[in-house]
Amino acid sequence: MVTFAACGTNTSTKQQETADTTKVPAFNVADIDTAYKACDDFDNYANGNWKKNNPIPSTESRWGAFNILDKQNKEVRLKGIITEITGKKELKKGTEEQQIADYYTSFLDTATIEKRGITPLKPYLDKIDGIKTLADWAAVTGELQKLGVSTFTGFGAEADAKNSKMNVLYQAQSGLSLGERSYYERPDSATKNVRNEFVNHVDKMFSLAGFPDVKPGTTVLGLETQLALIQLSNVELRDPVKTYNRSGYGELRTLAPDFDWDAFTKKQDIKADTVILQNKEYLTNANKLLKATPIDVLKTYTKWQLLTSFAGYLPKAFDEENFHFFGTVMTGKKAQKTRTERAIRSTDMKLGMPLGKLFAKKYFPESSKEKVSQMIENVRKVYGERIDKLTWMSDSTKQMAHKKLASFTYKIGYPDKWKDYSSIQIDKGTLLENAVSAMLWEHKDNIDKIGKPVDRSEWGMTPQTVNAYYNPLNNEVVFPAGILQPPFYNPNADDAINYGGIIAVIGHEFTHGFDDQGSQFDAEGNLKNWWTKTDRENFDKLTKRYVKYFSGIEVLPGFKINGSLTIGENVADLGGMTLAYYALKKSFEGKEEPKPIDGFTWQQRFFLGWAQVWHGNITDAALRQQIQIDPHSPARDRINGPLPHLKEFQDAWGCKAGDKMVLPDAERVTIW
Incomplete structure (x- = not known):
């Protein structure tokens, strides 16, 4: 929850x-x-x-x-509300009506989206390209976390499960594009096909972006599979006792000393003496995995996470390829909703x-x-x-x-x-x-x-x-x-x-x-x-x-x-x-x-x-x-x-x- x-x-x-x-x-x-x-x-x-x-x-x-x-x-009631608002003139900057109207308008402005290409992502891509060490990677992924871009772990604040009147910082496993460990290890043909399609999807997205990475799909699937196999299953995550490990912030450094937690949290403006760890063993194993993973692999993985997070806001080719995999391959949808319907839903999400x-x-x-x-x-x-x-x-x-x-x-x-x-x-x-x-x-x-x-x-x-x-x-x-x-x-x-x-x-x-x-x-x-x-x-x-x-x-x-x-x-x-x-x-x-x-x-x-x-x-x-x-x-x-x-x-x-x-x-x- x-x-x-x-x-x-x-x-x-x-x-x-x-x-x-x-x-x-x-x-x-x-x-x-x-x-x-x-x-x-x-x-x-x-x-x-x-x-x-x-x-x-x-x-x-x-x-x-x-x-x-x-x-x-x-698509009916919210559409009516949004249509009424967008029909108004000279909406005051910062008002909810202005935000709703202009966000909706920006989603429908496909000409500008096509013209801009992936340029809006360039500041973040430049930072990823500039990564040279694991410490650099921690800082960049920390900054991207603020934008909702996934990596191997994430932080969030919620009521303390053992002191529910106060909020506390929680840590949790993350970073799997397919959503759950079973997708990376089931041997049946349907799941194998999803993995193969995923590799092709990542390759296509990198090609559209003009990225030079060699076999990025294989690289991303390989790293995510290694992550998946050391993560708790979704059944294990149901245990609120097992996943409640109250610790001092410093224990993050003890469990995963090769990851720069200070850089990661500072970029997210996180200041906390206490953190509830989801699974200590995962952090130790993730530390070993990250230390043994070439920086170029981590960069490719991070570019993928950035690209997939914002695919729906990019030109049509990215958007359609994103729908092909996550809409058609993963869930069986045959066609995207109209741009107007999606504009309503995107406005509702944000x-x-x-x-x-x-x-x-x-x-x-x-x-x-x-x-x-x-x-x-x-x-x-x-x-x-x-x-x-x-x-x-x-x-x-x-x-x-x-x-x-x-x-x-x-x-x-x-x-x-x-x-x-x-x-x-x-x-x-x-x-x-x-x-x-x-x-x-x-x-x-x-x-x-x-x-x-x-x-x-x-x-x-x-x-x-x-x-x-x-x-x-x-x-x-x-x-x-x-x-x-x-x-x-x-x-x-x-x-x-x-x-x-x-x-x-x-x-x-x-x-x-x-x-x-x-x-x-x-x-x-x-x-x-x-x-x-x-x-x-x-x-x-x-x-x-x-x-x-x-x-x-x-x-x-x-x-x-x-x-x-x-x-x-x-x-x-x-x-x-x-x-x-x-x-x-x-x-x-x-x-x-x-x-x-x-x-x-x-x-x-x-x-x-x-x-x-x-x-x-x-x-x-x-x-x-x-x-x-x-x-x-x-x-x-x-x-x-x-x-x-x-x-x-x-x-x-x-x-x-x-x-x-x-x-x-x-x-x-x-x-x-």
Whole structure:
């Protein structure tokens, strides 16, 4: 998780109730494919016709509820906001409107981008060319870190996991273009092809830039492979205890004495006496690797990292080659979005919060905050009741679980205060420099937090984001305005559909506070054990069974879900559905149960609501990538995966022993 501290003092703006009034159907029964049995394959039963009628657009690698809503938020709503702003004249320099308008304009000014070529990168390339020693390399890569250019390690400030009220400096492994160690070592033909394509891609990019390096693709892949093999896997990185190594700054010099840490950190304006090291062994091994690596290899690698970081801001040939590899080879996209669509998304990436302020004001009604707050409190109440009924947890640990649950805070819609972006320098004709200025602002915003109290009002997502998150360091759940729309939250839908949608999402985020990672943090957000030894062993036995269950699901030939990587999200899905189901059931107490709608009972519609928010199609390339780097299971398995463990699903649909989505009671996993 990444969170960003606010440095501005802008007060919140009263939001206008101008949300869309278009009515969206609660659930479209035409999406159902009765060729499938609900008890054998619920995803294809509930969504089969939707998937047939909604093929993946050529510009996408996956297509589902999240993508469709994101497209509406970005390419329709944000586009309208940006278009309105760019139509204004004489915008004052440094205002958010001027920054948005001129950044957007600079992205669309392809004539100037073509004319300038790679000239905007020349100051950085000259510094790379001037490297003669490992100490020189440390200084140059440190300076490039401020621009978001990756190298073997990186620094960032965040709340101290063992003193969550204060920010501290963290160190982490980095520098892999393919994203995860498995891409560098898997022997299957599909992954080998990715590596071969990567070599060709690097060679092509260097050729376009006119760089004289010989076989740069082979050089870069070789160094990154050596780095990958000494890094922690993405499963090992899930362990917050293993990756928390509080040290004095001087220990960096002890562990990696041949790397000039002072030059590296000074160029980043980092001043800290303490640093949380992710993996000491990695630093020692990286030191040996860097010392043994020729300087020319390190220079080639650094030029590549610079080039790939800014490829999207360079002339068309670079941009298209960058898309070919990272878009087509890695994820299966067939075509780029239009320049206008990409201009909107790039503006959103660099100036997301200023845009978010306008988005929330126009599209998120104040009344929705109250409604979502009520939903959250309903989930909190049911979670407490579920804790009381647990048979595997002792009373003393239950007491601490209740304390943590009661301490949960939440944020809904948009921040209460907004950051000050006025120092970002944006001009119409300098796209790459505009991106650099935004990156420098973001770097300073983060580094300035070191040693200062945590601002718990800060947000880690923009209001227009179609997502939600749990932050264990704040013990908070956060729901941006972007996700509080159909099909996740539909004010015109019956309760069963909404409980299967947004309430299950809320329950999902609550459960993250008690998953394999979140359960290691206490009510104050500190990494601290609050479990008895027996209770933790009981919990681990349950999660290991769930790991084994998901690890048996093959999504493509030779590619199975990594149950250890996805355990947190899988536990949260199972918990979220359980909480939402019983919150819905509780809401009917003292009332007459709802009558069937479209022939479906409220129990059945609850599960249709769950299936609806996860319906989607995905390319094989994107699916292979997801399996290797993403802690979330594929959408199909987020629908079907938890259901056999819920007797409530079996009862709702009349499933019987022998049906594919029925497990014997002894094999079901119930955690929360």
